[in-house]
Amino acid sequence: MLNSDDTLDTQAALRRANLRRALQLVFSEPGVQTRAGIARATGLTAATASSLVAELIDLDLIVDGEQAASTGGKRATTLTIDASRHLIVVVVIRPSEAALALVALDGTVVESRRISYAPSSRDAVLDEAVARIAAEYAGRLLVVGVQLPGTTDGRRVLESVQLDWTDVALADRLERAIGVPVLLVNDVDAEAIAEAAREDEAAGYRLFVHLGTGIGAAVTLDGELAPGPRDRAGEIGHVQVQFGDDARACRCGRRGCLEAVASMTAMLGDDVDDAMDEAAIAVLAASADERRLVVGARALAGSIRLIAAVLDAREVVIGGPARALGDRFLRLVQSEIDYPAMGTVGVSVRYSAADASISTGVAQVALSRALGVRWSPAQLRPASVAAP
Numbered sequence: 363m364l365n366s367d368d369t370l371d372t373q374a375a376l377r378r379a380n381l382r383r384a385l386q387l388v389f390s391e392p393g394v395q396t397r398a399g400i401a402r403a404t405g406l407t408a409a410t411a412s413s414l415v416a417e418l419i420d421l422d423l424i425v426d427g428e429q430a431a432s433t434g435g436k437r438a439t440t441l442t443i444d445a446s447r448h449l450i451v452v453v454v455i456r457p458s459e460a461a462l463a464l465v466a467l468d469g470t471v472v473e474s475r476r477i478s479y480a481p482s483s484r485d486a487v488l489d490e491a492v493a494r495i496a497a498e499y500a501g502r503l504l505v506v507g508v509q510l511p512g513t514t515d516g517r518r519v520l521e522s523v524q525l526d527w528t529d530v531a532l533a534d535r536l537e538r539a540i541g542v543p544v545l546l547v548n549d550v551d552a553e554a555i556a557e558a559a560r561e562d563e564a565a566g567y568r569l570f571v572h573l574g575t576g577i578g579a580a581v582t583l584d585g586e587l588a589p590g591p592r593d594r595a596g597e598i599g600h601v602q603v604q605f606g607d608d609a610r611a612c613r614c615g616r617r618g619c620l621e622a623v624a625s626m627t628a629m630l631g632d633d634v635d636d637a638m639d640e641a642a643i644a645v646l647a648a649s650a651d652e653r654r655l656v657v658g659a660r661a662l663a664g665s666i667r668l669i670a671a672v673l674d675a676r677e678v679v680i681g682g683p684a685r686a687l688g689d690r691f692l693r694l695v696q697s698e699i700d701y702p703a704m705g706t707v708g709v710s711v712r713y714s715a716a717d718a719s720i721s722t723g724v725a726q727v728a729l730s731r732a733l734g735v736r737w738s739p740a741q742l743r744p745a746s747v748a749a750p
């Protein structure tokens with residue numbers, strides 16, 4: 363809506379840029395921001411700020427809120443996010459099921475549903491679920507964010523081993539079913555964005571490593587994803603880290619891959635699967651072979667150390683089911699990383715937040731794409747708790 367570039371008219375482009383700035387100021391401080399505050403922050407006149415606000419209210423993006431605290435003169439009316447009209451559709455696709463959620467502009471989940479399918483019926487079941495949402499919420503849908511395990515350029519699924527998809531034009535297909543823009547996001551990228559979006563201080567590079575039955579990574583810079591020109595950044599799972607006779611066989615057919623040594627399967631055995639809850643994985647972790655954990659932690663730490671040194675990363679976050687490995691594993695990884703390497707600065711490693719919603723990241727990407735704005739960390743923390 364505010365991001366369309368179908369005009370070369372510079373006046374209109376300037377107006378759109380100012381609308382986005384004003385909207386971001388309300389998104390950053392919903393219920394606190396005022397027209398006067400927008401004028402001050404943008405350097406625009408009070409009349410221009412008021413006219414921007416009027417247009418944003420017309421578009422059902424913001425509404426007048428409560429009266430602001432008195433500062434001596436007339437009390438100003440605050441502005442807040444209009445959560446009553448526009449909805450972001452989030453679709454999280456996994457091999458045998460998908461979670462769908464409708465997210466309001468203030469980040470709260472309005473409704474969520476689950477569908478399941480066999481690989482052969484997946485396309486048809488997905489299309490039907492999306493078409494049903496299109497019919498039920500006609501006129502209210504803004505954009506669709508689809509999260510999936512696999513590489514994507516945002517429009518096509520380039521490759522997904524888990525879904526057995528190669529070069530699938532998924533965004534085009536779903537857009538025909540739902541009638542609003544659809545964008546595709548890799549699942550590890552979405553996790554990394556959700557994590558970065560919760561930070562008050564998102565400056566600098568952060569390395570996010572998803573550790574489950576597979577291993578993937580994502581890099582964010584100042585809270586935004588750094589996907590790489592070929593959309594393959596972070597595909598570290600099948601990089602060889604073990605050499606010689608000790609190199610373990612990997613499911614990809616090669617030997618010595620990071621996944622073959624440091625995935626949850628490599629460390630805890632074949633009983634692990636990504637759908638297990640934290641308690642079930644913790645039980646497996648309690649009886650895990652210490653040597654396997656140490657070898658896994660060492661391989662992971664070695665890879666993290668190199669990437670963090672290249673990026674001068676502020677922090678490394680380990681996400682996914684690995685949190686169930688607990689402090690014991692984290693300490694092993696951190697102690698390997700703390701090994702002093704000349705010229706490098708230490709980097710701290712932690713697990714991702716337990717209450718981070720799976721849909722927050724992809725919803726944030728969709729919101730940015732549609733309106734050019736981001737939720738404030740304070741907005742996301744309580745909102746994400748209720749999400750699927």
Ligand SMILES: [Zn+2]
Binds near residue numbers: 600601614622
């Ligand atoms: Zn491999």
